[in-house]
Amino acid sequence: MTENAERDAIDGAHVLASLLEALAAWPDFEHRTRLSIEQEQNLTPQEAKARQDASITAVRSVADLREVQGQIRALGQLRYEPAVPTLAGLWQHCPVHPVEVDAAHALFGIGNAEARDVLRQGIHDHEHLGRFMALKVMFSNEGTAWDNVGHLFADECLASASGWAAAAEALGFLSPGMFSGSDPVWQPYELPDLLSQDRRWLDLCIRLRDHRILGRPARDALKYTDPAVTGPALDAARAARASRASRPQSDVRELRSGDLVARYESGDHRAVWSELGAVAHLDDAWRAEAEQVAALTMERVRRNAVNLAEALIARGWPVTLEKALPGPDPDVEDRLRELEQITGSAVPPALAAFWRVVGTIDLVPRDSWGEPFPPGVPEQLAVADPLEIIDLDTAWFSVDEWQDESGELHPELAGPLEVTIAADYLHKADISGGAPYSVWLPDAGADPLVRDEPHGLTFTDYLREAFAGKGFLHLDHQEEWMAHGLTRDRLAQLTGWLASVEYEHIDF
Structure with missing residues (x-):
């Protein structure tokens, strides 16, 4: 162990002891359970309000909050691995939100396997920070970004609201997070060249460009990728779209002019609109009837x-x-x-x-x-x-x-x-x-x-x-x-x- 490493370990042990002493004097808060989006959506209004009130009460109940936050940040900066179990407990259960946030960043700063595994578990958290920290870990893990993150776009992962949220935020890492004037500013955790470097990400974003949920972040990623890379792929996608649109619809029944109008006038209102809604692309006959x-x-x-x-x-x-x-x-x-x-x-x-x-x-x-x-x-x-x-x-x-x-x-x-x-x-x-x-x-x-x-x-x-x-x-x-x-x-x-x-x- 080098001299600096020894000094950091001594400092880390001292800071951790001070943190544990401070936390022992805190009120006995009820543990805050991390929820998925589905779990949060299933809370009654009373349960959601009680959860919010408990967090506010917890923040107001501690007098030494800034000191504790400083200790947590110091443990992350020192990368003091023995602090991981304590920080993990704060991240997963502490109802004092500023402490929860600092614990997450300290875990990422320490960055050992245990800390990264704790953060990775937040990928389906209903709170943005949980998903964000999980994705920072996943994108920075060893191996390719696709191997670590690509599974989020599998059908089974996109079968829930939590899955959609995780996939959307993963795509958000592929475009700039802020602008200075009209110029994009890339944050350290963002990946401006990923679509140029890995065709699988380019193909994914092109496939999702019109998706009702993922379309916007997919298009944003494409907008800020080298046009020399995206241009030919988008031209091919446009030609494929035109080809599909020109094909006759095999699942649309032949329409007799006036049939739907007569049924509508006779009172069959909802069934007529249901039948119209089943036709994704109105040809001339169907459009005339629909109008x-x-x-x-x-x-x-x-x-x-x-x-x-x-x-x-x-x-x-x-x-x-x-x-x-x-x-x-x-x-x-x-x-x-x-x-x-x-x-x-x-x-x-x-x-x-x-x-x-x-x-x-x-x-x-x-x-x-x-x-x-x-x-x-x-x-x-x-x-x-x-x-x-x-x-x-x-x-x-x-x-x-x-x-x-x-x-x-x-x-x-x-x-x-x-x-x-x-x-x-x-x-x-x-x-x-x-x-x-x-x-x-x-x-x-x-x-x-x-x-x-x-x-x-x-x-x-x-x-x-x-x-x-x-x-x-x-x-x-x-x-x-x-x-x-x-x-x-x-x-x-x-x-x-x-x-x-x-x-x-x-x-x-």
Whole structure:
């Protein structure tokens, strides 16, 4: 053992003894169990709040937190291996979040097999740090990155939300994590040349470029790889896509003109839309039929919207009929044609018909932000996701942004055009929230999926869900509201008010 190593060992032993002495004086906290994404999602609102409260209480209960953090960091810097069991226990069970974080980084700094194995176990953790530290270990292990990480993209690993999260974050290591001005800045743990060095990563990212979850990080990795490497591979992928699109669909039945329209008019509404939704690529005959069905559907949606808006306003909901239903935009046909030219495909009939027939539905009480609601109207409904679908002219900003961002990219890297159709439920309540609800174009089907919205419904089914909830899509979160302070009396007032809203509902 060298002199420096001996001194580090003595220092490490002293620091570890001091840390153990400090921890022995801490309150007897309940161990914090690490959860997977699925386990965290299965917590009741009360359990999730209790878990959060316990962490906050733990942080506030310790007076020597900074001293303990310094000791943990010192053990990592000294790479003192006898400290690994203590640090592992803190990482896995300590409810004091800053200590948990420092323990993870100290384990990585020590870097022996035991420490790395502890961190690797966090790959399916519901918290980002657990997945991040596991991936730092996996990408820096001996052997190739593909051998260590590639298994995360196997079908069996992608069969759960935890698997998707781990795979998405693994792809995130292949692109820059931050920018200085417009210039990418690569962090030490990121891998800017991996796609150029290993064809397996290049093929993976090309295969995933349009994936609903992994597409964005896959495209980001491709964007920052040498175009001399990605260009030929993307050209080949584009040619293969065109070849597939030109093949006839063998699993689509022959359609008799007017058949679906007649069935829809006779009341077979949901079955007709289910059959339309099963056709991934509408040919001319199917598109013509879908457009007629969509026009009939959105006329019924318009009548429902008028009936519901009038009923809500009559009970005091703070919107006006003029703002809630201003009607179709006069330039909608020009916008639809322009959108088809931009994306190379007609807008899905359900969405195009909505913009033509209804235009906009806006039940969001924006004029009441910061003001008291009318007497008797439950203010909690402001965060119950009131229905909003914006018209195409208002949504055009998302088209402009997509064109600006994708103008210099290879066509296969532009990604889907994410057309915003509504704010998320928190922004609707004037609270900072998440991504807006959107549809992705091009979409060769009849009824696009509403993205970044928790129900995972097609556009037509999303409207059905909204009207079934009398204009509110977040009514299934009442337990969460109660966990955060809504009393049973207030909840009874809310449900009673909703029950008092009566309107003529027309099935569609």
